Amino acid sequence: MADMSVAHTAGASKLGRFIIYGLLALVCLYYLMPLFVMLSTSLKSLDEIRAGNLLSLPGEFRTDAWVKAWDSACTGVQCEGLKGFFWNSVSFVVPAVVISTMIGAFNGYALTMYRFRGSDLVFGMLMIGCFIPFQVVLLPMAQTLGALGIANSTLGLVFVHVVYGAAFTTLFFRNYYVTIPDELVKAAKIDGAGFLRIFFSIILPLSVPIIVVSVIWQFTQVWNDFLFGVVFSSGDRQPITVALNNLVNTSTGVKEYNVDMAAAIIAALPTLLVYIVAGKYFVRGLTAGAVKG
Amino acid sequence: MGALSIRNVRKSYHGNEILKGIDLEIDKGEFLILVGPSGCGKSTLLSMIAGLDSVTSGEIRIGDRVVNDLSPKDRDIAMVFQSYALYPNMTVRENISFGLQIRKVPAAEQARIVERVANTLQIGHLLDRKPSQLSGGQRQRVAMGRAISREPSLFLFDEPLSNLDAKLRVEMRTEIKLLHQRMGTSIVYVTHDQIEAMTLGDKIAVMKAGEVQQFGTPQEIYDNPANLFVAGFMGSPSMNFIPAKVEAVGSGYGVKLESGQRTHVFPVPGGDGKLKAWEGREVLFGIRPEQITHKSESRLGLPQFQTAEMPIRLTEPTGPDTMVLVPINGKDVVCRVHPAHAGQPGESMELMFDLSKSVFFDPASEQRIA
Structure with a gap:
């Protein structure tokens, strides 16, 4: 039985x-x-x-479709391929990802390890930021960029993505840091370390897994963004997503599917690469040993 | 000069009083235990001594300085945490020298200190490992190493042994005591384990609900508990509390005990003064298990010893002793007898009560009467 x-x-x-x-x-x-x-x-x-x-x-x-997509395909009036726009994207995505991740780490640290009066409220308001659709902020953001004098610039695009991404990165880091025992911070305080020293010497080295998560997320978001790119930049400063759109929509008689496809893959390649490279470092359990194991 | 003095310290969170006026004082080199059930405020008090929590009112002095408003790093203290709180990204060496580095101790001096600490705690072979590569006992040692490296004037221990298994806990307990003897630095040690409290402490503060119930040496607290809570908390198995009526016996007073159809009245030595007011009323008669043993001929006839035959409900052999449960006044009373003399459940046996250390409590206020 x-x-x-x-x-x-x-x-x-x-x-x-x-x-x-x-x-x-x-x-x-x-x-x-x-x-x-x-x-x-x-x-x-x-x-x-x-x-x-x-x-x-x-x-x-x-491979001539690839060469054309990179070098000489027409994106509107000029026909210089995607290469310039590719570097445009790199030039604002990298700082936007780095800065928003740093801000997220710092916010998360302050919100979990140094609870202040109203810290939960601040966190709650930041969370609302995750739910605001892109379209809602377009006009106020345009005004803000204008007032700051950084409209239509790489700096402006970095600013937009940092502001928009900070809510997400803060959420990531905050939720990661609540799992780090606060006795670690207490021990460091007694050892004499201050706010910044604790962050850089103890908390940040423990944050590798969540930094990877944040970088993957932010890179994908910022690189793939079309709306902010098309609204807040123009001409030869546009990101690759906008250029891809222009390339596909610019027809000179025949529709060159092979070039369109090559261009689309080129535009998607960096995010793929980030997954492949960074995914490897996505190791959990770096805090093992901080507490009873 | 006192190493630590705590004067009328209070702590409230959102209008809730967690600590209700704590007064404690220890001398240089003394080992103070804060013991009590969870939620009694002992860890909060330790945090306040460390400077990790603020004091609502009152005064904390370390040495001759009021430290209320000093940050932890300026208090000349070191702390060992329950979770050890070793920095996971640093090696053992870096963990121990982190505090020294922040205090800008020269590198050569740091190396010398790490060496000394490693020798003291026998962790020299672990210096280049990360905390994740250490066992629980080794982490515990490293955490202590980090604390002693700075030679503070006061050590704070927050339940440092509660994450270890039973055997290791006993070993480390001995080691902490040896370390204290060797270094002579004052220690404040928080635990919920009354055995740790008894074995380690020079002074014990038994806490409950934000108040110190009793503050004294381990023996004072064990022999002369101030109230029902302290009497029941300290000692394992814990003291028996038997509801009993006070009656006049000869020139003094005694307690009336009923067990298995028989009634005994045991005169209490020296109890006449304080028990007089309770004549005819019920008190809680407290007697520790080791004060009820098998009958020993050599002690017969001494006034503080009384014998009585009582039915056995249950026996629990522990090896060196056997715990015998007998019913007295409707309560199961634990007696500690030699295994060779223990009877079987269902039988009855003659037990000898040592009343010289018996205590009496007011059943309503739970305070000590005599």
Whole structure:
């Protein structure tokens, strides 16, 4: 009787496994299909695209669509490809990510380790920031940028993304820091360390996992942003997302799908790279040993 | 000169009084234990001594300085936490020297101090490890090392042994006591474990609900508890409290005890003065398990010893002693007898009561009568 039930559950779990992996494979295929189509299309010639099947592999691998997308595709009136816009994006995304992550870390630290009167209220108000849609802040933000004299500049775009991202990064760091035992801070206070010393010597070195999370999130958000980019920048200072849109919408007779696909992949590449590189450092449990283990 | 004096210290949070006027004083080199159940305010008091919590009113002096408004780093203290609170990103060496580094102690001096501390606590081989690579006992040592490296005038320990397993706890307890003997620095030590309190302390403050119930040496507190709470809290197994009527016996007074159809009246030595007012009324008669033992011929006839035959409800052998449960006045009373003399459940045995250390409490106010 007991043997039978064991055999039965073993069989059931094997079937369960099979279903789970089957479903996972299916979902995986579903998500990878567009990437496959984009990649293979970007490597085909226009003739092959017109003649062939969407899912077929390219008969001959051609990289001229990639070269064109990077170097000479038209994004409106000028035809210099994405390269300039790529570096535009890098030039404001990197500072925006770094600054918003730093502010988040500092806010989170102050909100958890140095509770002050009304700190929960401040945190609550910051949280509301996470729920404000982009569109709502466009006009007031434009006025603010104008008043600060940084409208239509890289600095302005950095400012917008830092302000908008700080709510999210603060949430990340705050929720991470509440798991760090506050006896650690007390011990450091007794050792004589001050507010900043504790932050830089003890808290920040423990924050690697959450810094990685924050960087991945912010990088993806800021790099992929279109709305702020299209509103708060113009001409040759626009980010790559806006340029991609222009490139795809600029038609000179024939629609060059291979160039469009190559351009789209180029625009998405940095976020992919961040996931691949940073994901590796996404290690948990760095605080192990701070408390009873 | 007192090492630490706490005068009428109060603490309230949002109108709730957590500490209701604490007065304590210890001399240089003394080991003070703050003991009590959770929520009694002992950890809050320690935090206030450390400067991690502010004082609502009253005065805390360390040495001859009032430290109420000094920050922790200026109080000349070091603290060992329950969770050890070692900095996980630093090696043991860096953990120990962090405080020295902040105080701008020269590097060579730091190295010398780390060396000395490591020798004292036998953690020399661990200096280059991270806290995550240490066992519980080793972390405990490192936490103590960090504390002693600065040679403060006062050590604060916040339940440092409660995260260790039973065997290690006893070992570390001995080690802390040895360390204290060797260094002679004053210590304030918070625990909820009355055995730790008894074994380590020069002075014990038993706390409950934000008040010090009794402050004295371990033996004073054990032998002369001020009230029912202290009597019940200190000692394991804890003191028996038997509701009993006071009756006149000869020229003095005694307590009336009923057990298994039989009634005994035990005269209380020296109890005549204070028990007189309670004649005919019920009191709580407190007697520790080790004061009720098997009958010993050599003690028979001494006035403070009384014998009585009582039925056994249950026995609990512990090895060196056997705990025998007998019913007296409707309560189960624990007696500590030699295993060779212990009877079996269902039988009855002759027990000898040592009344010289018995205590009496007012059942309503729970204060000591005699």
